[in-house]
Amino acid sequence: MNKKQDALVPVFGALCFFLSAIEFVIPKPLPFLRIGLANVPLMLALDVLSFPAFLLLTMIKILGQAFISGTLFSYLVLFSAAGTIGAALMMYALHKIPRKVLSLAGISMAGAFVSNCIQLFIGRFFIFGEGIRYMVPPFLFIGAITSLILGIFCESFEAESEWYTHIRDTDSPLYVQLPDNTNPAAHPRLRLITGFTLLIALLFIPGLPAKAVIFTAGFLLCIAEKQKIYWVPLCISTVGIVACHIFIPVGRELFSIGSFSLTSGALLNGLEKAVVLQAMIFISRWTLQVRIRIPGLIGKVLDESLYIFKQLLEYKDKIRPRHLITSIDELLLGLPFIINNPDAKRREIFS
Incomplete structure (x- = not known):
C-alpha cells in the first residue's frame, strides 16, 4: 500500500x-x-x-x-x-x-x-x-x-x-x-502600495477617530469594487469584541446594572479593537484582489x-x-x- x-x-x-x-x-x-x-x-x-x-x-x-x-x-x-x-x-x-x-x-x-x-x-x-x-x-x-x-x-x-x-x-x-x-498575472504595484500604506497608518496613527476614517476608506474601496459584504458576521464579531472589553471597567462610569458597570474607557477600547480588526480585513480584501x-x-x-x-x-x-x-x-x-x-x-x- x-x-x-x-x-x-x-x-x-x-x-x-x-x-x-x-x-x-x-x-x-x-x-x-x-x-x-x-x-x-x-x-x-x-x-x-x-x-x-x-x-x-x-x-x-x-x-x-x-x-x-x-x-x-x-x-x-x-x-x-x-x-x-x-x-x-x-x-x-x-x-x-x-x-x-x-x-x-x-x-x-x-x-x-x-x-x-x-x-x-x-x-x-x-x-x-x-x-x-x-x-x-x-x-x-x-x-x-x-x-x-x-x-x-x-x-x-x-x-x-x-x-x-x-x-x-x-x-x-x-x-x-x-x-x-x-500562473497569476503581474501585480499592480499601486494597489499593493496603497494597501500597505493604509495598514501602516491603521497601526501607528493613534485614536479611534483616525482608525474609523481608515476603516471607512477600506470599506468604501471594497464597495467600489462591488465586493460582497457579509453584514451578519461583521456585526456579530464586532459585538463580540466589544462585549469582551466592557466587563473590565476602565475610566468614567456611564451606567450600572447591579454589580455590572459600563465604563467609557472599556467601551472605547472595545470599539477601537473592533474597528482595527474590521479595517484590516477590508483593506486586506481589497489589496488581495491582485495575486501576490x-x-x-x-x-x-x-x-x-x-x-x-x-x-x-x-x-x-x-x-x-x-x-x-x-x-x-x-x-x-x-x-x-x-x-x-x-x-x-x-x-x-x-x-
Missing part, C-alpha cells in the same frame, strides 16, 4: 479552501472562532501524505485561507497560522497510535483543543485583553463539540468514500496534471491549489446536504487532474 501520495497536496489544499469558503460566511461571535471545516482535509491527509508533504499542506491551508477570506494582512492570519500549526502537529503526532486505541474523532478533538488554547492565548494580548476569560468556557466547549462531529464525519468519509479509498490504497503513486496557463506571487515550492503548490479550488466552486451546487459524503465523493471523482500514468506530463511536489 502506497502511503505517500505527496503529489496530491494541491488537491487537499483546494479542499481546504473549498470548505473554508463555506465556513467564512457562517456567523460567529468571535472573528477567529471557526467550526474547523477546513481541518477535514488535514485529517484525511494523515494516512496519505508523508510528514514533509503534510507540513506543506498545513502552510498552503494557512496562506490559501488568508487569500480567500482577505485576511492576509490582519491579526486573523496570526490566529489561523498558530492554531493550524499547533493542531496539525498534534494530530500528526497522534495519528500513529492505532485507531482501535485512539479514533479519528479523538485526534480531531485533541487538535482542536491545542488550536483553541493557542488562539485564546494570542487573543488575550492582541484583541480582547483580560475580558477573554469570559469566552474561554464557551469557546472550548464549542470547539470540543464541533471537533467531535468533524472527527466522526471524517471516519465516515474514510469508510464510505470511493475516491479516498482509491488514493489511500492504490499501489502506484498518483500525480496532479494541470493546464500550463495557471510567492516564489518556490509553496508558491507553486498554492497556485495549483487555488486553480483546483476555482474548479470546485463551479460545481458547488452539486453538493447535497442530505447525501453529503456521496455528493462530495462524486465531485472529487470527477476531478480530471489526478492521473496515475507515470509517462504523462505531470507536476511533482517533491523531486
